[in-house]
Amino acid sequence: MKSISVKSNAEIKKMRTAGKLVAEVLDMIENYILHDITTEELNEICHNYIIQKQKSIPACLGYNGYPKSICTSVNDVVCHGIPNIKQKLKEGDIINIDVAIIHNGYYSDTSKMFILGSPSILSKRLCHVAKESLYLALHLIKPNLPLYKIGQEIEKYVKKQNFSVVREYCGHGIGKNFHEDPQILHCDNQDQGIILKPGMTFTIEPMINAGSNQVRCMKDGWTVKTKDRSLSAQYEHTILVTKNGCEILTLQEKENISAVLYN
Template sequence: MQNIIIKKKHEIQKMRLSGKLAANVLDMIEKYLQPLISTEEINNICYNYIINTQKAIPACLGYKGFPKSICISINDVVCHGIPNKTEIIKNGDIVNIDVAIIKDGYYGDTSRMFLIGNVDYMSKKLCNVTQNSLYQSLRIIQSGISLSEIGKSIQKYVEKNNFSIVKEYCGHGIGKSFHEEPHILHYDNKYNKNIILQEGMIFTIEPIINAGSAEVYCTNDHWTVKTKDKSRSAQYEHTVLVTKSGCEILTIQKYEKIEKILINN
């Protein structure tokens, strides 16, 4: 517990702003996501919006050498897809856009799926189950419970729907640093069992769910992760503040029907 940073009131205020700005990028980009647009063009629109409109910093750009401002992961890409000129969005694609920004020294981090045109039933179900698994976990958060309850909740829901959880990637504490303690695992695990949620903790929850096998591999660019069996993958992510009686979603977006502040006790 000693490495987990409990955020002070003024820090929480700053993170509300950075979270809102990250969410606003996803709200803004939705209208541009049509067949025939390149992922490079999407990246450039987001970059210009973050820099010029929000007066913020795209956190992914240059992070450990990542070359673009956002991650765009299409269909069988699990995460960390690099936008480029030759990758064109097509009718029927499912697209994850992952946005992280820095404002006044604090990070906000969020992602969501976009369904392009006529998407098949199984892909729609995959995206719906992935989002609902995140929502299920948000509805149990409150000060005093074990962190492992988050992963347990996600695993139970996902496996009930016959999908698989990618275990190589996890959520994380966030604040003045992009990645802080603790790791947030999206399945039942011993690592999170002894960590008790406290008011003022802020972290991301970001389950990645595959339609087929959970097995993944990293491609030759050393960033893009894909499913081994070429099945489709989906991810949703929120930055969340633990409160005494529940949680506050710092990255809630306009399209969502869940409440921003959840009372769970």
């Protein structure tokens, strides 16, 4: 059995602060998601905000050699898209911005989709299903829930929408470390015998493809794209398992969901 960290009240307090700060980065950057802005400019804005205003550390920068402070995954990029001065956003693009910070020694991690201008019906629906798949999982979380149920229910919902779930990348425990046990799979998977307990903190971050769930990693060693070049969307929250359900530590300002869920 894997050793899964259960956070103390003092640790939870620090993680709430880190979660609030990382959510504020996504709230802040929304006003800058405009036609012709480059993904590198978005990276610089987020980097400066995290360092200067929040007095925090961009967790992605330098992590296993990753060269930027955020991930910017546009259209058929599933995850880990590297900001680039040559990549300008254009009408109809969908972009996932993934931000993680370290504050007072604790990590927090979140992402969301942004749509430029008037989206296609497919783009809009894909982003909606990706968000709903995350929210569906959040409404499941409670003590004594077998961990495998999260992925099982996400994939069941996504398949009904005629989309697919990426299997190679998953959510993860988080706290003093960026990535801790357990791994949170977003697809139907084998029961590993892990049962949720109050005080566990982890991310849920389903990656949903409009076409096949197959992906390919590009030559830069980071950027992951859909193999069939179909669109991909992802939403992510860091959550805390509570005595009665869960608490969303990275809730953003305009989200239509309660921060504390009683499940």
